[in-house]
Amino acid sequence: MATMTDTDTSQGRQTEPALREANRVVTQVIENVEEVIVGHHAEIEHVLTAMLGRGHVLLEDVPGVGKTMLARAIAASFEGTFKRVQFTPDLLPTDVTGVNVYNQQSETFEFQPGPIFGNVVLGDEINRAPPKTQSALLEAMEEGQVTVDGTTRAVPKPFTVIATQNTVEQNRTYDLPMAELDRFTKKIHLGYPDQVEEAEMLGRVVGRHPIEDLASVTTLEEFQRARDTVADFDVEQPLRDYATRLARYTREHAQLGVSPRGSLALLRASQGRALLDGRDYVVPDDLQTEAPSVLAHRVRPDSAEQTGRDVVRAALDSVPVE
Template sequence: MTDAETTEAEVSDRTALPVSDAAALSERITENVERVIVGHHDAIEHILIAMLARGHLLLEDVPGVGKTMLARSIAKSVDGSFKRVQFTPDLLPSDVTGVNVFNQQTREFEFQPGPVFANLVLGDEINRAPPKTQSSLLEAMEEQQVTVDGVTRDLPDPFTVVATQNDVEQGRTYDLPVAEIDRFMKKLRLGYPDEAAETDLLGRVAGRHPIESLEPVATVEELRQARATVAGVDVAEPVRNYVSRLAAYTRNHAQLGVSPRGSIALLRAAQARAVLSDRDYVVPDDVQTEAPTVLSHRIVTQSGAQTGGAVVEDALDAVAVE
């Protein structure tokens, strides 16, 4: 059975790693990535959490702060398939998903898979492509499958999209559809490194770039097993109720609040955070740690009002843990 034929439903509980082993796996990947990426420990953890929690991640920031390099380092640390899509204004949906090509010898159409058929897909500067092309990822991100000319094909398992977004050249970019933004489990900003971190970075890249010698420290099967571990983390009813009340607060205090998909994403991210903390159960602190990166980008406020991040901060302050 190929990766593309293996679905998440087929990863049973008996394949799950012990929580301590899953936590050690995450630490091993983080340390490996930090051989290349300096000063972004939290961001590396956030990407790992998205991968372990069956989610996708959006990196938004100015050019040159290491967004693409971070995604590449994560991909090289896990011995899976990696594809990069450079989004441009002339990119077509078929350039992402694949296309049927007529074979002159067999006199039949053959499907040529696009770069979306990989364990980790980097969508570089996704907002440079028009909405129609951006939307080619909607089915893939939500259902882990692609439909071309009426035929549906499964994507590899695991499947994660890490997209970068240029937020400087607004006149040359397109806004992401709300439906697509909602499919990203997390949205992060890296920011500039501090002086010490940047000095360390310059020392590492003065000669051969460290990513050239980066070796995998985890297999795809280990990642699947760690995802099964995360899915099995216990979430008590009071914690589930806490997530629901946080979501309800955002709906009552914004033009567009957090969707049920957002609530599910927060719960899954909290499960992954628990595993990274070597626990097999979620506590409210896990929810509170994950809420800003999971919920903020899903909230739409009226023009001139507070940001989505501010609404989430208010929700965390106002909604009591019961």
């Protein structure tokens, strides 16, 4: 892995109270989620850093490992509204975005919002729906708004899509187009828990599930302020150049490399990682920690023997920090 250097810490610093408050909020949310989710501390952090970076997360895994519970627990921890979309082959775009319904009494059309209007929106088994329905998420994910019948409406803030992808029944699913994959800040896997973690999980849920009693530990406004604080974190020019060089390496060593949107997602996720470490500035280690989950799904390798993660790892090993 490339040699790490620290950055100048004398410029662009947040006020200490704002930094401490944002760190407190995010730390408490992570600890609260771990009351429900056992053995996935790193993955919980990855979801939170994506959310702090105003991004979205794709969870790809086998059924039954806690993907839905993870999304519910995060939303419950900061009083966010949780909405769920069960993607099926017959789902229509308006089932996601909402639809105008004619009111006979008032003789006017009234908008009935769809589940996209939530703070945390779970797109369950997103690859079961055809691309036309999947695309109903794209405007909201990229621009924070939804357009129905020519009228544009903003989605709530904060807004995060956490989508799950079925990896077992490939013959009954649709591939996600690269334009859609590119809109997800991260693609992560939960995986099976080990023996000790699974036994602990069973002990927690064999009776009353802890999600039913999970209380919020912060408010929606406090979580949004934490995101706003992170957005002001300093990312100096050498780090922006480093992110660009990593992206260029993938473009030169793969059939399809990381887009500029991917480079931006890497910097924003790294700002969230800095907050977890109690810093209001980004260092190379933040980019190197975030790069595999942020960049790998945006890369299409030259050969079947290689994965996107392999290309990203090679980039981290080859591209120096200057």
